[in-house]
Amino acid sequence: MLRLPSFRYLQPRTLKQALRMKADAGPSGMYVAGGTDLYPNMKRRHQEPAVVISLARVKGLGRAGGWADGRMSIGAGVTLTALIARGKVASAYPLIRSSALLISTPLLRNMGTLGGNLCLDTRCNYYNQSYEWRKAIDFCMKKDGHICWVAPSSPRCWAVNSSDLAPVMVAIGAEYALVGPKGERVVPAGRFYRNDGINYLSKQPDEILTEVRLPVPSGWSAAYRKLRRRGAFDFPVLGVAACVKWDGNTVADARIVLGAVASHPQEIPDSAQAIIGTSLDDEAIRAAAEAAYRPAKPMDNTDFDLSWRKQMTFEYLKGALVELRASH
Ligand SMILES: Cc1cc2nc3c(=O)[nH]c(=O)nc-3n(C[C@H](O)[C@H](O)[C@H](O)COP(=O)(O)OP(=O)(O)OC[C@H]3O[C@@H](n4cnc5c(N)ncnc54)[C@H](O)[C@@H]3O)c2cc1C
Numbered sequence: 001m002l003r004l005p006s007f008r009y010l011q012p013r014t015l016k017q018a019l020r021m022k023a024d025a026g027p028s029g030m031y032v033a034g035g036t037d038l039y040p041n042m043k044r045r046h047q048e049p050a051v052v053i054s055l056a057r058v059k060g061l062g063r064a065g066g067w068a069d070g071r072m073s074i075g076a077g078v079t080l081t082a083l084i085a086r087g088k089v090a091s092a093y094p095l096i097r098s099s100a101l102l103i104s105t106p107l108l109r110n111m112g113t114l115g116g117n118l119c120l121d122t123r124c125n126y127y128n129q130s131y132e133w134r135k136a137i138d139f140c141m142k143k144d145g146h147i148c149w150v151a152p153s154s155p156r157c158w159a160v161n162s163s164d165l166a167p168v169m170v171a172i173g174a175e176y177a178l179v180g181p182k183g184e185r186v187v188p189a190g191r192f193y194r195n196d197g198i199n200y201l202s203k204q205p206d207e208i209l210t211e212v213r214l215p216v217p218s219g220w221s222a223a224y225r226k227l228r229r230r231g232a233f234d235f236p237v238l239g240v241a242a243c244v245k246w247d248g249n250t251v252a253d254a255r256i257v258l259g260a261v262a263s264h265p266q267e268i269p270d271s272a273q274a275i276i277g278t279s280l281d282d283e284a285i286r287a288a289a290e291a292a293y294r295p296a297k298p299m300d301n302t303d304f305d306l307s308w309r310k311q312m313t314f315e316y317l318k319g320a321l322v323e324l325r326a327s328h
């Protein structure tokens with residue numbers, strides 16, 4: 001049985017208290033929300049914080065609401081179950097609801113939060129293993145070692161962003177509000193992630209993700225397709241998020257984002273360009289799928305055969321775009 005190491009557990013009630021606790025703890029302090037990612041990781045000694053600062057009781061993080069101009073904000077502390085249940089989110093952004101429903105299991109969704117999902121640690125077959133397993137291969141660059149077993153001559157780690165909601169938020173054009181010792185800043189979701197398996201977020205370790213701001217949904221429709229081994233629950237080994245804005249029967253704008261094929265949600269502008277100005281006819285869909293197939297470079301560090309997963313990028317984007325055409 002894997003056991004948690006011992007640690008000090010703090011429960012701040014305000015953002016200010018949480019930031020002060022983190023400043024006092026320094027690099028040995030970490031935030032936790034639902035703990036469905038951090039605690040299993042601590043059991044495997046991926047992260048070993050001496051101080052764990054819970055955001056669960058911090059005022060305001062569980063709020064969600066609409067603004068007068070039609071935009072909406074969702075607190076980072078909203079659990080996935082609450083996110084799915086919120087009628088306003090479901091009616092304005094049905095894709096957020098349906099994608100959240102694909103995450104893990106009902107019990108884990110009761111604990112897991114939106115913020116935790118968007119800050120999820122990157123994953124790799126050589127990393128998501130027990131301490132003893134990792135020790136037996138002399139560890140790897142992401143934690144405790146020096147080499148990358150996926151690409152031994154590579155100077156970087158290729159662990160994969162496996163969040164279901166991250167590619168969706170990038171495709172929707174969401175913004176994230178971060179609060180740190182220097183105050184608040186707002187970053188576009190696409191700039192929150194970095195294509196680096198170790199330093200995968202542009203967020204500073206002491207910054208707290210407080211809310212996700214969603215643009216006015218008018219005119220946009222969106223789809224998300226997830227490839228995983230087990231239908232009941234599993235991390236994505238490929239996620240395809242597609243958003244299109246219609247002007248009559250013509251695609252006026254589009255955003256296509258791939259999840260789980262890189263250390264960040266990977267935007268594919270060439271796919272979007274291939275459908276803008278078209279009626280999403282078969283030819284345009286094929287061109288978009290081909291444009292996504294080329295830059296998608298899944299590494300051999302998650303489930304399934306590598307080349308098959310690459311091929312699935314083509315098929316899954318085609319499926320998502322056909323779905324968007326049918327629902328228009
Ligand atoms: C069996 C299993 C299956 C799973 N399947 C999926 C899946 O299919 N898809 C998927 O996307 N995820 C999956 N997960 C991962 C996880 O359950 C969810 O992503 C969940 O939403 C994580 O949220 P959390 O609040 O529990 O995160 P935590 O574990 O609390 O935190 C995760 C990370 O985010 C940081 N963090 C959390 N909140 C904040 C904040 N507000 N500000 C700054 N940093 C913060 C923490 O410090 C930590 O580094 C699975 C997990 C398990 C155990």
Ligand code: SF4
Pocket residue numbers: 123124125126127140141142143147148149150151156157158159197301
């Ligand atoms: S990609 Fe390489 S360095 Fe990163 S977790 Fe996997 S084996 Fe380790």
